[in-house]
Amino acid sequence: MSATITLIVIMDPPGTVPVFLSLVGRKPMAVRARAARQAVLVSLLVISLFAVAGQAILSYLGIGIPALQGAGGLLLLLIALQLLSSKSNQEPEAVEDVNVALVPLGTPLLAGPGAIAATIVFVRQADGHLGAYVALALAIVAVHFVLYTCMRYSGVVIRLIKESGITLLAKVAGLLLAAIAVELVANSVRGFIAGG
Template sequence: MEATITLVVIMDPPGTVPVFLSLVGRKTPLARARAARQATLVSLLVISLFAIAGQAILAYLGIGIPALQGAGGLLLLLIALDLLTGRGGSEPEVVEDVNVALVPLGTPLLAGPGAIAATIVFVREASGHLGAYTALAAAIIVVHLLIYLSMRYSGLVIRLIRESGITLLAKIAGLLLAAIAVELVANSVRGFIAGG
């Protein structure tokens, strides 16, 4: 239960809706559903991979959580600037679909440094207890189901806000993403200072 609550707070399923709509709000319902499915699957795969082998991967590459936070923050900042300046709409649709599923939705927004770090911590705490591992796996699945449902049924929001609302939402989402990015970079700097 603790893992579920923590991951819900960090990954924030309802909070993904503005960003999701700002990126795919003008697409067809079918394209939005596909993007929601792809982003959720990408996030699920990344989180599962780090649950299974996260400690080993980070140790092998010599990467700490602060470096992961810094990279995620910079990546989100680039996406936020695109949303704020309106340059994101100039890409071809196929490329945009792929990018939306992988970046920024799948990672680093959903499967970001916070979610990855929390997952690694919960795996450490489980320390060989099958029940704890099962509870963590269930938590990961439940959170991703909530994320998928939030994005999948975001079309209801589109009917209310229309085209001008989507444009406004893109600007607000860009600002929020920029704030999240700055927070990640700040946490990264704090982590490096504390670690050094």
Template sequence: MTAEYLDITVFATALITLFVIIDPPGTIPLFLSLTGRKSVAARAKAAWQATLVSLAVISVFAVAGQAILSYLGIGIPALQGAGGLLLLLVALDLLTGRESAQPEAAEEVNVALVPLGTPLLAGPGAIAATIVFVRQAEGQLPAYTALALAIVTVHVVLLLCLRYSGAIIRVIKESGITLVAKIAGLLVAAIAVQLIADAVRGFIDAA
């Protein structure tokens, strides 16, 4: 009965793929580096915002991703390059400590939209994987249902990871937040460079 409404294979494959790409536990250091000095209520709000932004972006691309990219004439390599450059700017801010000088309101917006919501969570990798899964579904309702459930499940786990990251803050204190920010900056820089390298490779292969 379940197979008539839900493709278990597609669900498991999509869930594992998106979980590895989005990496909810791996986003905690960056989240702490950006929100560690905020109040508990502000961190909770940022966790909800970042998760909802990521869910909304991935959902939009699941429904109309291929049409959007085709209409704008954008390929996956261009998406990867743009995401890489944006993340590189964020990494430089984290490594130099310039993010602490931003106004509180602007910092809240950045946490929700950039870099957490996109391109770190709903980035080129997650978008490309979602579009591929939609293509493979080939109009089959059980496959579409499985993909939708996988996307929601990953984001529920993501919300839990971000929402309860405050427990870590109580342990590592102020100096730990600064250290985490530097480590997060280094990791984000590495992700950015990898995205740019993948973009260059994609352009070369397409030439």
């Protein structure tokens, strides 16, 4: 239960809706549905990978959680700046060239450093107990189901806020993403200082 609550707080399903809408809100419903599905599947895959082999991957590459936080923060900051600087009548450039369901939605927004670090900690706490591993797996699946539901039915929000609302949401989402990015980078610096 604590794993579910922790992951929901970190991954923030309702908080993903403004970012999701700012990136794909002007696309047809079928495209939005596909983007929601792909983002959640990418996130589930990344979180599952780190649950199974996260500690080994980080140790092998010599990467600490602070480095992961810093990288995620910088990537989110780039997306935030793009959202904040894009013209009001056009979508961010990334939507045209890159599948936003993969980056930034799937990772680092959903499967970000916080969720990855929390998952690795919960795996450590399970300490070989099968029941704890099963509970963690169920928590990960449940959180991703909530994420998918929030994004999949964000069309209701689109009908309410219309085109001008999507533009406003893009700016607000950009500001929030920038704040999250700065917090991640600050945590990264604190982690490096504490570790050094």
